[in-house]
Amino acid sequence: MKTNLPGRVSSGFAGLMNRDPVRALRSEMNELFGRFSDDWGDGGWMTEFRAPSMDLAETDKEIEVKVDVPGLKPEEINVEVQNNVLVISGEHREEKEEQGKTFHRIERRSGSLQRSITLPCAVQENKIVAQCRDGVLTITLPKAEEACRRKIPVKG
Numbered sequence: 749m750k751t752n753l754p755g756r757v758s759s760g761f762a763g764l765m766n767r768d769p770v771r772a773l774r775s776e777m778n779e780l781f782g783r784f785s786d787d788w789g790d791g792g793w794m795t796e797f798r799a800p801s802m803d804l805a806e807t808d809k810e811i812e813v814k815v816d817v818p819g820l821k822p823e824e825i826n827v828e829v830q831n832n833v834l835v836i837s838g839e840h841r842e843e844k845e846e847q848g849k850t851f852h853r854i855e856r857r858s859g860s861l862q863r864s865i866t867l868p869c870a871v872q873e874n875k876i877v878a879q880c881r882d883g884v885l886t887i888t889l890p891k892a893e894e895a896c897r898r899k900i901p902v903k904g
Contacts (some may be wrong), residue, residue, distance in 0.1 A: 786901060800836070800861050806868060809896060811889040815863060818883040827878045827887060837862040838886065869895035 803814040805888040815836055817825060825838040870892035877888045 753839075762791055764843055791842075800863050802836075802865065802896055804865065808891075809826060811867060811869070811871060813865075813885075813887040813889070815860070815885040815887070816883060817885045820861075820880070820883075822880040825878075825880060825885060827876070829867070829871065829873050829876060829889070832867050833864055834887070834889070835862070835864040836887075870897070 752802055801816045805812045808825075808903070813834060813836075817838060820838050820840050828835045837860065867889065871889040872892055877891045879886050
């Protein structure tokens with residue numbers, strides 16, 4: 749049985765066949781982010797709110813959390829533990845424009861950050877220590893006694 753195929757390809761299909769997939773993806777992502785920035789004003793939604801990078805490590809006696817908070821001062825950061833959830837938030841205020849200068853590019857932005865994570869075990873909330881140094885917030889959360897591992901001797 750002989751099937752006749754159309755002599756020409758529709759313009760939509762031809763557009764897909766002739767596109768570089770990487771360039772097409774980049775174009776679609778730019779369009780998507782452009783829509784968000786148009787909807788959220790001058791700086792775009794990505795500059796208004798950030799979810800900072802976080803490392804969480806555990807030892808037998810404590811949990812250690814490190815969070816990137818570049819440009820934030822210790823007084824601009826809030827750390828809370830509530831219902832076994834660690835909540836880190838902060839807000840950096842934009843610097844005031846200086847008189848007598850013509851700015852050609854302004855990329856440093858102010859905005860807020862927030863990150864929350866459920867802790868892997870109960871902690872002693874009254875002994876939590878938070879310290880900010882060189883743009884890294886380090887939070888040490890001592891484990892509650894019932895959460896600490898205990899080695900049980902096996903009798904023979």
